[in-house]
Amino acid sequence: MKNKYSIIIVPPDHNKPTRQIQFTLQGKKKVVSGLIAAGLLLCGLIGHDLYQSGYIHKYQDKYAYVQQLEAELERKDTEIASLNQQTEMINHNLEIISSLENKIAAVLKFSGQGDLPSTDKGSAALQSFSTAETLSDAAQMLDSKKNILQEYYNSTLTNGDKVDHTPSLLPVEGEITSPFGYRNNPFGGQSIEFHNGIDIACNYGTPVLATADGIVTYTGWDVTYGRKVDISHGFGIVTFYGHNSKLAVNIGDQIKKGQIIAYSGNSGRSTGCHLHYGAYLNGKSVDPLIFTDLNIDSNDNKEQ
Template sequence: MKNKYTFLMIPPDHGPTRQFQVTLKGRRLVITGLCSLGLLVISLFSYTLYLSHTVGSQQAQLAAMVQLEQENEVKDQEIARLKEESLQVTQDISQIQELELKLMSILNLDPSETPSFSTTGTKGTASAGLSRGEAAPFASQAVISDPEQISHELNLLQDYYNLALAYQEEIEHTPSLTPLKIPLTVASEFGYRRNPFGGYSKEFHNGVDFPCNYGTEVYATASGVVSVSGYDRVYGYLIEIDHGNGIETIYGHNSRLLAKVGDKVAKGDLIAYSGNSGRSTGSHLHYGARVNGQTVDPLQFTDFTKEQ
């Protein structure tokens, strides 16, 4: 038949033969169907490859995201630790400042003129100093960034403060201050010196002379009771304070006396105004001390550095 195709199907067992006839149009439909099926298979295969690649890429991204989440969790924990550490440091510094002020109050130190606490000295030297009523070591504070070191500083300062409390009364009655709140120089030291009134003779100077302007304020270097307040032919207007434990201090050549015999004075109290009274060659303060009745260098109780 014209424009028709015949397909014969011969069974292998030589059974009855079958034939199919397909027109030209049917052939085209078959070819089109086969091509469409092929394209469909190719498309499915391509899509499968695409899905496989996409899934692999997403798995890599998912793994990266999981790793980032773990890293973020670690960083969050570190940030939380740093915040807690920062809070502790802030609290420690606040306690340090509070203890500094308390310790300065016990030691009669001026916070505006005293640098921050530093552990320059050792606990042993600090203990020895405070046992004599002297000030704990204060020095310029170095920059501290290590929280453990700050905590260590706090513990040391707490030790100093506890020690100061234990010796507070002794500290109050030990003449560790200087009697004048001005830059000091020593005009005449404790010990033998040439006679200031001329000649080549020597005399024993039982105190320290601080030159100062007439009328400069004079302060008690420790707490105690005024035992002498009046005029002396050598020391002029004179004040003596009994601090207990056998310690006395002397303030001579004043122009005016404020404290009277029997007055209880606290460390740092204003007691007189300097002058040039008595056996004196100029306006100055004669400052002396006695321990158990024996004259001693009054500067042995302070950290004052002598300047000529």
Template sequence: MKGKYTIIFIPPDQSTTRQFQFSKLGKRYLGAGILFIGLIITGMFARTLYLSHYISHLQPTIDHITQLESTIEERDEKISILNEKSTQITEDLKRITDLEEKLSIILPLQPSSSSTSLSRGISPHAPNFILVNPLVQTPDQNAQIVADHLVLLQRYYEAAIVQKDQLEHTPSLLPVNGEITSPHGYRRNPFGGWSKEFHNGIDIACDYGTPVLATADGVVTFAGKNSIFGLRVDIDHSQGITTFYGHNSRLLVKEGDLVKKGDVIAYSGNSGRSTGSHLHYGTIVNERNVDPLTFTEVTKEI
């Protein structure tokens, strides 16, 4: 057994022992293996210490990065909300513009260089419609102001629609241009004598065949011959208002026709009880005869 090394393992229970023999060369290999394993364990231990120290050193940076990521998420949410509010403001401003255009058609107002009530507090030259008022800076307040203006403008528009409809159904113009030769009220009988009669309208001098205009929107309730007014047209303008046009030479409408203010409904003439070519124009309000000039800015010319 010269040149050999023996390792004997004796179990504690006195059972069969085990022995291993190896040569000097094997001893060297075994020592090298043990050394190699020791080096590996030492290296792993050193690496673990290094990583632990490195992570401990980087922890504040990692925490800062985590905080930044959280902040970025919160800002992304805020940006998303701001984008939604910006979109809503843009849509509201577009609706405001549309309503302003409709109002400009209904109400022929002259443009003003100063800001209107609908744009007060907002600079037309400021990007993203930033408010000039320094006390109002938050997007929520900006959006609320635009929404409030939109509601107000919508109310104006609805009121203007009602007002326009009322104006269109109000006989505010005269059916023909000409001198008012006989006003509304009592007058001397034009057919001679000194007797007086009640004149239930006004007489407007005009050439034979002059176009006669409807003085307001309405429905034709009568179009035909009358013993006194000859060829006559009656128009119901609703709201208890009716106008009638007499002594025409030709009628262009019939009962049931819808007419608009300014439509030609007849041509003037001298039909019926008349002393010459003219138009008799009368107005009835709630079944009561009134002076047609009540609805116009025209003064009586006798």
């Protein structure tokens, strides 16, 4: 046939019939164009793969370096977060140390630089707490506070016995109804009398505690103070406890701070149940509160 082409397929086995495929010239052009397009597409794909392979090979080291930097930044961020947490913890501990400094200074009766023990670097001084901005600042502050606490410790070893024998607490809890010093006579009249101690209101039978270590030097009846206990603490300090209902110690007993020595009452010259607490320093009557850090207001209700 004119303008037609045929392809005859002859099977190897002649027992099968031959096959004939016919197509026109226009069909031939389409087949050739399709084959050319497929070849071009294949070549483009191969070229793209070759280009991509070369590009990846060229920049894979840079990609690896970028990934390494990202991992390093992530690790640094973790370290910074950890350091910030450590700084917060150090500041918290510094605050606790500063609080302990003040408490130790109060016990040792340190009020300022002139009261503190000397060191090779000068005199340690009470310092107010300030927040450390960096770990370097925190390290310097910790070193400074370590030196101060070391001096406190050395002073405590030197003066520990004196601290134990200093009346630094009250014998009972309660309101101070009559302070040390001159006052109106609580038994009436217009007379003025000297009150050589403080009166502390408390319930009948309240345990009375020794305010410091010492030795009992007197137990018995006193016309003014009723059942009374005297304790010598050494260093020229003597305390006494009056108007008790019952005594719990004897002369010569070794007493520890906080030990029960009597029970409160209303014995002797008294207008009501309370404890009279007094002190002597080198034989002179003094306000017993000078040995404590208490700041307690008194009222106008007076008791003897």
